Amino acid sequence: MSFLDTLSQMSALFLMVLIGYGCNRLGYMDKDFNRKFSSLILNVTAPFLILSSVMGEVLPKPEDIAPVLTAGVLTYVFLFIFSFLISKYICKDPDALGSYRFMLIFGNINYIGFPVLDALFGTTAIFYAAVVTIPFNILIFMFGVPIITSGKGKFHFNWRTIFSPCLCTTYITIVIVCLQARMPREIAEACKLVGSMTVPGSLLIIGSTLAAVPVLKMIGNVRMYILTLIKLLAIPCILFACYKLSPLDDKYANVLVILFGMPVASIGTMLCLKNNIDGTTMSEGTFLTTLLSVLSIPLLALIL
DSSP: OOHHHHHHHHHHHHHHHHHHHHHHHTTSSOHHHHHHHHHHIIIIIHHHHHHHTTSSSSOOOGGGHHHHHHHHHHHHHHHHHHHHHHHHHHOOOHHHHHHHHHHHHOBOIIIIIHHHHHHHHOHHHHHHHHHHHHHHHHHHHHHHHHHHTTTOSOOOOOGGGGGSHHHHHHHHHHHHHHHTOOOOHHHHHHHHHHHTTHHHHHHHHHHHHHTTSOHHHHHTOHHHHHHHHIIIIIHHHHHHHHHHHSSOOHHHHHHHHHHTTSOBOTHHHHHHHHTTOOOHHHHHHHHHHHHHHHHHHHHHHHHO
16 A cells, blocks of 8 residues: 555544544543443454454464464563663653653554554454454553553552453454354344444544643653654564564564554553553653654555
């Protein structure tokens, strides 16, 4: 896909973010609505979107699972090391250092990653992304708060994390792929219809959530622009080079480069709110990276 085609796709997606922003300003969406709608998307529509990725005419192959999962895990190991090394040079505020590390590691796979991959590569790419959500969810809920608080937060692991609706659906899709099972047309169509709500719904929530970010205050934060450049372009380019030097097939590598070039994971702000942590830095990073991903993702598509 060309730069202009990708830019057009990203612009269309970002328009939905702006609509969500407008809905919040007009009072149609608020914090309570966002929380309930987010729950609906994460627990209902996104799982159906994942299911629909293995209900097309052409199924992913069982041999697709291991390389994607392995590459995903190794990439997160790299991101953990990279973030701890580079963050201290970007951020000089010890209270915000943990937030910078979190933002460098975790991208918005569910809310923005799924719709972007669907637009650029089709539903098969959603299956690859769903496999990567296995280490993503485990790591973010185990280490998210300790990273944000620079080790002051409590390390916590809840076994329910690995049985969230999205992960359970991922396990089901892996079984379907391994068995190369074909679902009845009626079930496939129902999954597709419910799953299709994920794209507009998630982008509306992003826009509504970003309406609370103090944009004018953020504009003068030079360090946030440096983080954005590293997050959206430097990290994906480094990964692209590493994938090219590895035996990883291009059809996986291309999807992973885009996936790890996503803006900051919006769940970071939710973790801050839940644990009474100042979420200003996280909100600013989420807003700026989401805004500039409209340009960065088309640029990444040029190298693929």
